[in-house]
Amino acid sequence: MQNSPASSSPRRTPLYAVHRQMGARMAAYNGWEMPIEYPGSGGLIAEHLAVRTGVGIFDVSHMGDIRIQGPQALAAVQHITINDASRLAVNQCQYSAMLYPAGTFVDDLILHKLAEDDYLIAINAGTREKDWAWVSENVRGFACRAEDVGGSFTQIAIQGPKAIHTLQKLTDADLSQVKSYWFTHGTVCGLKNIMIARTGYTAEDGFEIYLPPEETAGARVWRELREASREFGGVYCGLGARNTLRLEGKLPLYGHEISAEITVWEAGLHRVCKLEKPEFIGKAALEQLQAQGVKRTLAGLEMVEPGIARDGYKVVDQAGQAIGYVTSGSYAPFLKKNIALAYVPVAAAVLDNIVSVEIRGRMVRAKIVPTPFYKRGRT
Amino acid sequence: MTYPNEFRYTKDHEWIKVEGAAGTIGITHYAQDSLGDVVFVELPAAGAELAAGKSFGTVESVKAVSDLYAPVSGTVLEVNGELAAAPEKINQDAHHTWLVKVQLKDPAELNRLLSAADYEKFLQEEGQ
Numbered sequence: 001m002q003n004s005p006a007s008s009s010p011r012r013t014p015l016y017a018v019h020r021q022m023g024a025r026m027a028a029y030n031g032w033e034m035p036i037e038y039p040g041s042g043g044l045i046a047e048h049l050a051v052r053t054g055v056g057i058f059d060v061s062h063m064g065d066i067r068i069q070g071p072q073a074l075a076a077v078q079h080i081t082i083n084d085a086s087r088l089a090v091n092q093c094q095y096s097a098m099l100y101p102a103g104t105f106v107d108d109l110i111l112h113k114l115a116e117d118d119y120l121i122a123i124n125a126g127t128r129e130k131d132w133a134w135v136s137e138n139v140r141g142f143a144c145r146a147e148d149v150g151g152s153f154t155q156i157a158i159q160g161p162k163a164i165h166t167l168q169k170l171t172d173a174d175l176s177q178v179k180s181y182w183f184t185h186g187t188v189c190g191l192k193n194i195m196i197a198r199t200g201y202t203a204e205d206g207f208e209i210y211l212p213p214e215e216t217a218g219a220r221v222w223r224e225l226r227e228a229s230r231e232f233g234g235v236y237c238g239l240g241a242r243n244t245l246r247l248e249g250k251l252p253l254y255g256h257e258i259s260a261e262i263t264v265w266e267a268g269l270h271r272v273c274k275l276e277k278p279e280f281i282g283k284a285a286l287e288q289l290q291a292q293g294v295k296r297t298l299a300g301l302e303m304v305e306p307g308i309a310r311d312g313y314k315v316v317d318q319a320g321q322a323i324g325y326v327t328s329g330s331y332a333p334f335l336k337k338n339i340a341l342a343y344v345p346v347a348a349a350v351l352d353n354i355v356s357v358e359i360r361g362r363m364v365r366a367k368i369v370p371t372p373f374y375k376r377g378r379t
Numbered sequence: 380m381t382y383p384n385e386f387r388y389t390k391d392h393e394w395i396k397v398e399g400a401a402g403t404i405g406i407t408h409y410a411q412d413s414l415g416d417v418v419f420v421e422l423p424a425a426g427a428e429l430a431a432g433k434s435f436g437t438v439e440s441v442k443a444v445s446d447l448y449a450p451v452s453g454t455v456l457e458v459n460g461e462l463a464a465a466p467e468k469i470n471q472d473a474h475h476t477w478l479v480k481v482q483l484k485d486p487a488e489l490n491r492l493l494s495a496a497d498y499e500k501f502l503q504e505e506g507q
Contacts, residue, residue, distance in 0.1 A: 025415075036442070037415055044441045045416045240415070240442050306463065308419050308439055331418035331441050338419075360437070360444075 013061035014154045014215045018222055024238060030126030032062040034239050041235035048241040048333040051202050052374075054233035055160035057225050058242055060201075060208065061218075063155055064128035066121045066135050070144030073117045080138050080281055081111060081121075082264065084274040088113040093181045093199055095272055097264070098134060099282030103289055105258040105267070107131050110199055112183060120149070122199075122208075124254045138281065154218030158225060159206030159245075161376075162232035167207050169228040170221075171196065175207070189221045201242060203249020204376055241333075248332050248374035250300065250341065256311060256327040257298055257341055265294040266343065296324060299349040300371035301340040301357070307364035309340035309357040316356045316363060323348055326357060332373060339373050340366070380408045382499055383474055387492035390501060391448040394474065397489060402451055403477045406438060409502055411473040414440040417466045422447075422478055427455045429481055431488050436478070438469070451488045453481035 010033035019026060024035035037044045050056045068076055077085045083096035090113050098106035107127045112120040123131045132148045139146050158167050168175050173186025173196055183197035188209055200206035211218050226236060243253070252258045257267055264273045264286055275283065275290075303309060309329035317323045329340030340357065348355060349368055356363040386394040392410035396403045411417060419439040429435045429449035436447040457480040462468065468476045483489075493501060 039412075043416050244441060306419070307421075308444075310444060331439075333416075333441065 011062070013059055014213050014218045015059045015061060015222055017215065018219045019059065022236065024236070029239055030062070030124075032125055034062060035059065035236075037238040037240045038236045041237065044238070044240040044244070045333040047235055047237040048244050050233055050235045051160040051204055051237065051241065051245055052334045053161065055158060055162040055166045055206075055229045056202075056235055056237035056241065057222070057229060058157040058159065058237045058239075059155075059222070060157045060242075061153065061155045061213075062125035064123040064125065064131060064148070064150035065153065066123060066132060067114075067119065067147045067149045068121070068135075068139060068144050069118045069147075070142070071117055072142040073119055073144040076139040076142035076144045076146075077111065077119050077121075078277060078280060079142070080135060081109070082269075082273045082280055082282065083111070084277055085111060085113070085119070090115055091183055093183060093197055095181075097258070097269065097272065098131070099264065099280070099286075100260060101282055101285060103263045103265075103282045103285035104260050105254070105262060105264075106134050106260070107254055108252060108258055108269075110197075112195075112197065117144075123150075127254055152213060154211040154213050154221075155208060156211065156218070156221065156225065157200055157202075157206060157208045158229075159200045159202040159204050159237075160232075160234075161205060162229070162234065163204075163206040166225060166229040166232060166234055167196070167209070170224055178207075180205070189224050191217055191221070201251055202245035203251060203372060203374055204245070243328075244330050244333055247328050247330055247339065247341070248334060248372070250372035253328060262343075263289055263294075265289055266296055266298065268298050294346060296343045297346050297349050298327070298371075299342055299344050300369045300373055301326075301329075301342055301355070301366040302369045302373075303338035303340070303357070303364060303366045304354070305365045307357070307359045307362070308338045309342070309359065309364070309366065314358040315342045315344055315366075316358055317348065318354065318356075322358075323355070329357075335373055337373075339369075341371070344368075382407065382495040384495045386474070386495060387450065387489055388495065388498035388501075389448060389450045389492060391446075393448060393450050395450040395489075395492065397483070397486075400483050400486070401456060402453065402481050402483050404450060404479050404481065405477045406447070406469065406473055407498070408473045410445075411470050414438065414443070414445060416441050417469045420462045420466050420469070420478065422458050422462070423455050425455050425458055429453050429455065429479075431491075438466075447478065449481075450492055451481065452484040454484070456480045456482055
């Protein structure tokens, strides 16, 4: 995997050749040439449904990773993230975020505690260079070493209610003992000491595995996962289904629901923001913003007239006044509705309130609905 | 995929089948394949005027919105109402799923459109 940000040609994951061979539809995504959908799987909607009812397999090697090790690794992590990393046990993960001093987002992330004084931060693909620059700059005062290890893995996500049964066939690790947001290490398809995390971005149960970056190893696991998943209706999935799956589950996407212009309070991520921590970047601004009162919030919309609200479309109130904008919108393949997330004034974000979305000059009615749009049943 | 000889095609991947002074318009197999799962179609009402080469509606897949371009100028006679509830019919059989029927304004406009052979050649040249 290349790491040079100056390169203008799109980056490719170690599984690129395999995707091409298998007829995946490829497209540019955040500087990466990635599979958007697999016609062989039946396309985006079929992939989405497979994850909700069986299992889907995703190449997520474009995601970045930063490792922080050293005697003050915890202090450094606490300084740059909003959740409380001191609560983590070894082998445990935590959803968190990094903020600018203004209380807006550098990125959201999953923090993994590999060992005492050793953390791995999984970050977004589109923000890799920016995140790395931010982390290396801001941990400088701590006795720790930060390393960009984004090129060290082929990362594959196995997602869906049958993910555990699929992956269990290929590993000696007892996956039933790995709780949600924990990880373990085990042999996968004969590859030793593979990190297996019960995490994902689909609002479904599932795992993310961190393989060595060699093309042959990754390609072999990729094929074996498909074989193992066959009895559960497993399919390869692209980033298209990944996006609709995360939207149904209201999982934020950088540049959409969270960005350098959006605060933690607006994004509704209160539960992961631990103001009781003595200090972290953005804390002072968040305290001030909280005292001032939050003006806009992320709300769920369901279209009640025909039309699909797309990213960036205006949200308009009944009096015709523009009050906000759509951050993500799509047909929701599992719910079979047209849904959207939008920033609107707090006063408008009342359940069942009717607003309109301006769709190419036409006002199309939508109502405020509870989020997440989709929540998986407890198994 | 074979492209019917009795159709004429645009480089924007619409087809038109002409019978007398009326034309039936749809999108090509190639168009539906590149769009992916079609989930919404927005069409003009009967009576609306189409202008050749201008957008007359949109077709939306899960991922994206694409404009529909009129192969010819004319007045909309009929709209395929079935597509409101079942837009996936376009994916299932693009060449038998029509969008609108129009009364042609100027049949000479048809001469500017591609034959099936030309359209297939166009797809090949575009590396499609």
